[in-house]
Amino acid sequence: MRFPVRKFFSYYKPYLRLFLAVLACSIMTSAVTLVFPLLVRYITKDVLEGDLSTALQEVFAIGGLMLVLVAIQNIGNYFVDYKGHEVGARMESDMRSELFAHMQKLSLSFYDKEKAGRLMSRLTNDLLLLSELYHHGPEDYTKYFVRFIGAFCILFFINAPLTLAVFCFLPVLGLLTVYFNKMLNKALRRNKERIGDVNAQIEDSLAGIRTVKSFANESVEIEKFNRENIRFLESRKNTYKAEALFYNSFESIIQLITITVIIFGSVNIVNTDLDLADLITFLLYINFMIEPIQRLNHMSTQLQEGITGFQRFMEIMNMKPAIENKPDAVILPEIRGGIEFRQVSFRYEDHLDKVIQNLSLRIEPGEYVALVGPSGAGKTTLCSLIPRLYDVTDGEVLIDGIDVRNIDLQSLRQKIGIVLQDVYLFAGTVMENIHYGNQAASDEEVIAAAKHANAHDFIMSLPNGYHSEIGQRGVKLSGGQKQRLSIARVFLKNPPVLIFDEATSALDNESESVIKASLELLAKERTTIVIAHRLSTIRNAGRIIVLTEEGIVEQGTHDDLLARNGVYAKLYSKQFEL
């Protein structure tokens, strides 16, 4: 991918004035910093070696000037530190919002491939590194450039041969930095991988803690963990070794430079080319030339990490949602709920085999059909084609005779209610969670929906009723209670088409019968498709469709299918025996 330079810089745009002010301030404070050694030189050379009767007055005046400069420098640094970081943080926040909004638009096929952890790290770590580069990058480069050039010019003006002697050491420092930079980066990368392994190990063990305990395998887990922990320790030891080697060799060369300056400077003093004040000035300025090189390592890492962060950001931003509204998509105000699959074939992205092949099926408005068959036959997949969670590979899915790809996505999905086996409740109150079905509904409508879903009574028994918090810091609900909340959501949504995907499969018999009653109430006068594992739950469906890997192999009422003594009868008798 070519690096998108324009896009990279475009995030500065809203804050350009503030950013330029920060940059100007950074240049100013660097320039002020450069003045101090000059003032010291002036005092030691011109004032103290001049007319001593006026010296005190001058020293005080310069002291005053220094105070003013210190004030300017510190106020400037305060501004740079505060506002510079703010600019970076604002840009990061803009990009994070943009990325999150984009991720929300991406289709399910994207989430099938991406792990949540990796996406989270893009939203947080990558952008954090990028924000560092955005504000520190230009600021550091200008600051060190001004200091380096300034110091070099001043030193050259004081004593050219000595300056060139110091200058000769710099390439050595540069090479050292580049060499160790590579080594350190490799070591740091390895550290990251190893800590990732440690984290994965912790996550795995904790997620499976019940299994660990039930097999009394704590010692196995401890051993596995220690293995990763020691690998991490080894890689950290290597990093510290490389770091210690780098900093100390660098320090040695700096000391060598200082010794060179002192020796050659003293020789020059003896030869009267230089005086003591110049030598002190020299020693004070050396650091200004060395510091930028010392920081090269840090700056190049910052640049690399920031650019990688940006590329990873763009990788997602450049992904187009697999499912989007057509420009001329129709908005459906009302539908009757007729569904038709016309010679539909479907295969998941990156998978070779088709899950559904050339399937045709008509479901009349208001019909109650059950979809049964062995697990993996494609029942869920088939249903997910109706709200266009995925698009067909071939053929058409029609609602009231209109291809779903020609319907405005939001208006399509508003017409379809799905109750899944795994209910997801968001952090928040019970009320907020039911509201999720229809944000515009009133609280009274929420309560009515909860009553229809047989959820009102248990909600009222919670510590804060409808305002009880759910989730980590709130109440824990049973599977059946969660399911009733999810049904209340769909009551509130009030869609003409319903899909129950194994909604009662994981429940015990008692919860199942309560939930079955609310599902039947919900299904009244709506087109309903029930995917059921337990065949006892769909006995009275108007039509039972048996789907296997070969497609639809049988359909009819429960009695029809039993009489036929085919796949359904076999499935049924198997469950009955169980």
Ligand code: ADP
């Ligand atoms: P059923 O609901 O009948 O149990 P599914 O529709 O869940 O069957 O799955 C049908 C096939 O598609 C299975 O082989 C399953 O592994 C595969 N499959 C399901 N979801 C995905 C997905 N998101 N990505 C890739 N393959 C999938």
